[in-house]
Amino acid sequence: MRREDNPMKIAIIGLGNMGGGMAANLVKAGHEVHAFDLSEPALLKAGENGAKPYRNVRDAVADVEAVVTMLPNGKIVESVVTADVIGHAPKGALLIDCSTIDVATTRRVGEAAEAGGYPFVDAPVSGGIAAASGGTLTFMVGGTDEAFHRAEPILSAMGKAVIHAGATGAGQVAKMCNNMLLASTMIATCETFALAEKLGLDLQTFYDISSKATGQSWSMTSYCPVPGVGPQSPADNGYQGGFATALMLKDLRIAMEAAQSVDASVPMGVRSEALYAAFNDAGHGGLDFSAIIAALKDNAFGPVGA
Structure with a gap:
């Protein structure tokens, strides 16, 4: 340095x-x-x-x-x-x-x-x-x-x-919008890995394809929620370290309050907050936010379409 x-x-x-x-x-x-x-x-x-x-x-x-x-x-x-x-x-x-x-x-x-x-x-x-x-x-x-x-x-x-x-205040606006986007893309990334696995697709193969295709995102290529796939991430350490679920939920709640104050429509943000709140309330607030993949694999948030 x-x-x-x-x-x-x-x-x-x-x-x-x-x-x-x-x-x-x-x-x-x-x-x-x-x-x-x-x-x-x-x-x-x-x-x-x-x-x-x-x-x-x-x-x-x-x-x-x-x-x-x-x-x-x-x-x-x-x-x-x-x-x-x-x-x-x-x-x-x-x-x-x-x-x-x-x-x-x-x-x-x-x-x-x-x-x-x-x-x-x-x-x-x-x-x-x-x-x-x-x-x-x-x-x-x-x-x-x-x-x-x-x-x-x-x-x-x-x-x-x-x-x-x-x-x-502009720094805080940028941070809350960035983290709302991150929360939504991480949930979507976790969903797709869980679905690919249940349908019998090898997860490394799915990563190799999607990381080079239109589904690519930072949540996949820099912070993959699957152990042993992609660069080193909290998933490779039992979801310890990284960015705690409780902190992500805090940021989402800040974003939801801000959205309400200006009457902004943020349906993905609303759903992300609800899912991270449920994951946090289930006792996982100390785990990295990518650990939500376990709840998705277990259908903890209800059946298809819930």
Whole structure:
């Protein structure tokens, strides 16, 4: 990884499956990273990776040039930013929220940050745990041109692509639409593999054909839900790691709320949310979202046409 010519002091708040890898890559790029999380093991790991652990958000942000948040939901993001970052980080520090949250909360947090003298971008990510660790995430960024240009070199240390989607909130719009599409294509991919197997077609043969035909998709060729077929994916590890079903369901619910707010017709999104909700409620929320193939094979969602 290329080291930055102008290393910065950067606080990263939230060291879960994604934030921990992101913090490590900022360190590798030469930045001084102040790390905070409620989890003691996460803090210890961040320290082992070269970050400075802090047990208080306000202390972590006290003298930094940028703050990156990677938190579970909008309520927590808004609380942390408004109570512990604004007024405690130096005025003018850049705030980068990489969490996946609803657009309304994002815009509200952005307005609060900018009113307090802090440039703000929303920069949700695509790529999953492996990409976070490997520094190959894709960032979809919402914010002013000036804030984006300040954020770009920081995000580039953690990702392979940094794309300016538009004004504040546009990054979240891009993320929710992308993940709604991903959910739908993964279900369709799982359905077709399950059907091909029941009809007696060898699954490697089906992959070899469809991956080069009009049915090709990222869900098939980069993240195949069948063990031993295609590139390495969570399917080859018992559906551990990757992108948890519970997180996919969270993103789908955000998308459904957004669709309802603008009266958009999203029948595939609605059905995908219902199927992932059922799969999650059956106790599979911790499995990668491609594990839904097992439920489809078992006709867990009802008979043909249900």
